[in-house]
Amino acid sequence: MHMADALLSPAVGGVMWAATAATTIYCARKVHCTLDERRVPMMGVLGAFIFAAQMINFTIPGTGSSGHLGGGLLLAILLGPHAAFLTIASVLTVQALFFADGGLLALGCNVFNLGFFPCFIAYPLIYRPLAGASLNPSRISAAASVAAVAGLLMGAFGVVLETTASGVSELPFGKFVLLMLPIHFAIGIVEGLVTAAVANFVWKARPEVLETAAESKPLGQAAMGKVMAMLLLAAVVTGGALSWFASAYPDGLEWSMFRTSGKEELDAPVNPVFAAAESIQEKTAFMPDYGFKETEETATDETPAATENAEAWPAVSAGTSIAGFVGGAITLALAGLIGMVLRMRPAM
DSSP, rough: OOGGGSSOOOHHHHHHHHHHHHHHHHHHHHHHHHHHHHHHHHEEEEHHHHHHTTTTEETTTTTTTEEEEHHHHHHHHHOOOHHHHHHHHHHHHHHHHHOOSSSTTTHHHHHHIEEEEEEIIIIIIIIIHHHHHOOOOOHHHHHHHHHHHHHHHHHHHHHHHHHHHHHOOOHHHHHHHHHHHHHHHHHHHHHHHHHHHHHHHHHHOOOHHHHHHHHHHOOOTTHHHHHHHHHHHHHHHHHGGGGGGGOSSSSSHHHHHHHHHHHHOOOOOOOHHHHHHHHHHHHHHHSGGOOOOHHHHHHHHOOHHHHHHHTOOOOOOOOHHHHHHHHHHHHOOOOHHHHHHHSSSSSO
């Protein structure tokens, strides 16, 4: 559900950048007051895990579409909503800047859609009441499943509202929303199952992680080495190898766009704002689409055998593996650094 710049007008993109910036500042202030040093490395490790998990698109049976983990709700369950928002913002920023996944003008929308709704609506208003004070695997699973679907549907509806407000005539509201919501409902079911599985794993190993995140309390003396090592290993394996098995079908947004407009991608209008954003992204994205950047020679000298190999499944690729390792490492460093700086700086 990563929006491209072509889906937005500069005005809507600017407004959503402002809304996301304001939310980021608010979260930074809250994290500064509540985050303890034991949870700082968790921000980095979980950021790397979510980055890797988002590289894997899973097929939605019978639709010709695919989806991937959003991750905002899982982060909120394990970190609390404010640290979770900063972490998912780190993931999406790394994806946009270095891998050209989602537009720079659309980054505010993407962070808001994938961060605000799961962290500040689905988690406190749905997950926590359903999970209750006395956590157990059944309640965690049920609450995570319902909240994941709700958060993803809100994000999908946000995409529709943002394209409509931008005046994208190729995506009329009525038809677009009737395609976006059902496909993201199906994607949300899978996200709920994954979220429940990871949350239950952490709860069984260290139940205080979930309990203290809900109340914004310090972790205390809980030994987190084993849990973080397992999550880091999962990030390495997922980004380095499991990413080869990603579905080749278009994701829910592309699928909905194609059935609405006949195109999986729209052309950006001729506008200095779009041109500037594209120029910046071309310079910063050293591994666009999670692979090695093609030169003009390699792009034109593609043999039929190479094309057939590119379409094979699983798509075994050194470029994809390196992108998973490098992107996960950058996200780990960025999210961890944000947590460290906010933990150490004087009171705001």
